[in-house]
Amino acid sequence: MASLKMLRMRINSVKSTRKITQAMKMVAAAKLRRAQSQAEAARPYAERMERMLASLGAAVASSPDAPPLLVGTGRDQVHLLVVMTADRGLAGAFNSGVGRFARARVRALEAEGKTVKILSIGRKGAVYLKREFASRFVGEVSFQGKKTVEFADAAEVVAKISAMLEAGEFDVCTLIYNRFKSVISQIPSEQRLIPAPLPEVQEEAKAGPQAVYEYEPSEEEILAALLPQNLGVQVYRAILENSAGFYGAQMNAMDNATRNAGEMINKLTLNYNRTRQANITKELIEIISGAEAV
Amino acid sequence: MAGTFQLELVSPARLLLSRPVEMAVIPAAEGEMGVLPGHAPMIVALRGGVISVTEGGQVTEHLFVNGGFAEITPERVTVLADDATPVANLSKAAAATALAQAEAGMVDLQSSTPEKRDQAMVALLSAQAMVATAEAP
Incomplete structure (x- = not known):
């Protein structure tokens, strides 16, 4: 049995761990609130952008010289996966969930004979996927050290993606990120960026009476400016959801850790008290049997 | 003045304005555009400039936008600005x-x-x- 001193040391060490996890939980909770409100503030823009693009895109998508950002290259050979994770760990299964999802996608695509390229956003995912797919990496972006992610950061990512598209380096672009369902549940999910998914069927029915827009300048020029912006919005939204999800997951993980530490402390304290009592009893027996022998 | 329409001004970071107004002057790419209720549906690109909002017969607000788009329908105008700041700021x-x-x-x-x-x-x-x-x- 461990000595009393050892037990005391262990209890102390678990106690300080609990303090740290508790503090991390508080910090994550505060940051979660900020990330959530930022994600909510970005929603109206994304919604309106979608509405505008739906009315515009439906008109242009069918023409043969539609921009590649909208309809892709027409092939389906090279896939670019944009994998979005957090820059830090200690958030439960947050990063590995996306990692696993991305790995399954890469395997499935390669089994179909497609070429896969990976652009990772966030440090943790890069580390995770590099172990297996280092040869498929085409780029890494990390927002480490930034307090809040601005729209300009998303625009940077988009500039990279569209430069690759222009160079013909991929045909289909898919975004993999953690969708923020609630504080306790984030779902790794994928979203196709290029070709842009157009909600055509519903839109045709709805847009009937007000479909005739005038454009100034021309339709093509507006679309050429609108599409990169739309891509930026999609990426920006995913980044925000991702960071909100990260803090949610971290808060949860730290809450669990704090609770486990508490349980551990209780167990160790019980053990400590038992050992102490056993020692006292042993000493008493020694004293009594010594006195009897006299 | 005849009626009002809903003016919405959003930037990627937040919703800046959403309320009924009587007239808005928008810096469209090919010249300033005054929009009244019942305007024909249009989608226009914006250049850097000032959006002026008229309510109750008076210009009540000036906002600077540095580019973006506007969707105009008879009952609603949605401005998607890249970035927007009230001129006073x-x-x-x-x-x-x-x-x-x-x-x-x-x-x-x-x-x-x-x-x-x-x-x-x-x-x-x-x-x-x-x-x-x-x-x-």
């Missing part, structure tokens, strides 16, 4: 910085593509408009 220093950046972007354009040149030009014009707006009393 616009600082000369920030405008000067933006202008300096845009001018720096113009330097090595001889070798680049026409699209890049266009983009830089648009950025420069927007920055110039920002400076002019900030310096106006």
